[in-house]
Amino acid sequence: MSSTISIADDAGTRTITLNRPERRNAMTLEMQDELIAALEGAVTNRCRVVVLRGAGEAFCSGLDLQALHNAGTESARDYRADAERVARLFRTLYELPVPTIAAVHGAAIAGGAGLALFCDFTLAVPAAKFGFPEVRIGFIPALVSVFLALQIGDKRTRDLLLTGRHFDAAEAHRLGILNEIVAPEALMERAKALSQTLVANSPESLAATKLLMATQRKPWIDSAIALAIEASVRARETEDFREGLAAYLEKRKPVWS
Numbered sequence: 182m183s184s185t186i187s188i189a190d191d192a193g194t195r196t197i198t199l200n201r202p203e204r205r206n207a208m209t210l211e212m213q214d215e216l217i218a219a220l221e222g223a224v225t226n227r228c229r230v231v232v233l234r235g236a237g238e239a240f241c242s243g244l245d246l247q248a249l250h251n252a253g254t255e256s257a258r259d260y261r262a263d264a265e266r267v268a269r270l271f272r273t274l275y276e277l278p279v280p281t282i283a284a285v286h287g288a289a290i291a292g293g294a295g296l297a298l299f300c301d302f303t304l305a306v307p308a309a310k311f312g313f314p315e316v317r318i319g320f321i322p323a324l325v326s327v328f329l330a331l332q333i334g335d336k337r338t339r340d341l342l343l344t345g346r347h348f349d350a351a352e353a354h355r356l357g358i359l360n361e362i363v364a365p366e367a368l369m370e371r372a373k374a375l376s377q378t379l380v381a382n383s384p385e386s387l388a389a390t391k392l393l394m395a396t397q398r399k400p401w402i403d404s405a406i407a408l409a410i411e412a413s414v415r416a417r418e419t420e421d422f423r424e425g426l427a428a429y430l431e432k433r434k435p436v437w438s
Contacts, residue, residue: 185212187236188219193229193380194373195219202237207245208292210263213270216296220273229384230376231277233300234284234369240309241293246318246429257414264413267292267324268406274299275328276395278388280379284372285309286365290347295325298332298358301391304372305350306365312347319425319435321416323409327402332358 187198197219199206208216223231235241274281274296283289285305289297294311297303313329315322322329322342330338333356341348353359363371379387395402416422420438428435 184215185209186215186219188222190226190228192377194232194376195223195226195228195230196232196234199233199235199241201245202235202239204245204247205239205242205288206235206237206293207242207248209245209248210266213266217266217270217273220277224278229279229380229387231279231281232284232372232376233281233296234372235287237287239287239293240283240285240289241296242288243291243293246426250426250430257418260414260417261410263417264324264410267413268410271295271299271324271328272402272406276391278391279384280387280391282372282375284368285350286368291315291322292325295328298353299328302361302375303353303359304361304363304368304375305353305359306368307350307362308365309350309353310347311349311353312345313342314345314347316343316345317425317435318429319416319419319421319423319437321412323413323416324406327405327409329358330405331398331402 185199185201187200189196197216199212201207201209201212220231280302281300282302282304283297283300285297285303286309288310290310290312291314294313297305298311313322313325326338326342329341337356350359350362354362361371424437425435
């Protein structure tokens with residue numbers, strides 16, 4: 182039984198809930214593996230739509246840096262395995278043959294923002310917050326850059342990734358990475374209504390449409406992901422990353438070399 186997510190299948194829709202509310206649903210390696218399995222399992226179980234949501238106050242606060250620190254992974258092989266896992270998660274989400282909906286009721290940060298914004302449809306409450314703050318801790322938003330650039334272009338991607346700033350639902354909507362802003366009390370009802378609209382469509386046509394769009398971009402994505410994995414590995418080996426991680430865990434400002 183899953184320990185980091187919960188899964189509910191109903192009327193053709195699989196709802197996957199990130200279930201580490203005490204850690205603001207921060208992703209561990211285990212959660213990433215379970216998310217990949219749950220997404221692939223939706224296809225195996227003939228689900229027609231996948232809805233992603235978070236338990237507690239946040240949607241997902243990104244990678245669990247405390248868990249990363251506790252894991253004690255220090256080799257390039259470990260760094261590469263971690264990057265390849267994230268790449269597989271984002272790619273599985275992007276290329277899944279069934280439509281995906283993110284229902285964002287709170288903060289979606291770093292990799293959590295990737296989970297939310299790389300779904301086919303993203304719904305969020307007005308108070309939802311997004312951001313890619315990796316540069317603030319000496320890391321790089323390598324893999325999110327691949328899919329974010331596809332959605333909003335180079336100039337806007339540079340703005341969000343180089344500043345590392347947080348942005349609200351209204352700005353996400355203006356950027357075109359958020360489909361709808363929904364009142365908090367209506368969020369899951371709206372996700373359900375959208376899911377029912379999608380379930381009514383031809384499953385073969387939906388899958389073929391998603392495959393066509395993914396295939397059109399495949400050569401670029403293949404190359405971009407390979408470059409992103411290498412960049413991620415190199416970033417994990419830098420003094421800035423070690424200092425940034427230590428500063429984050431010690432709740433102080435980093436002192437860059």
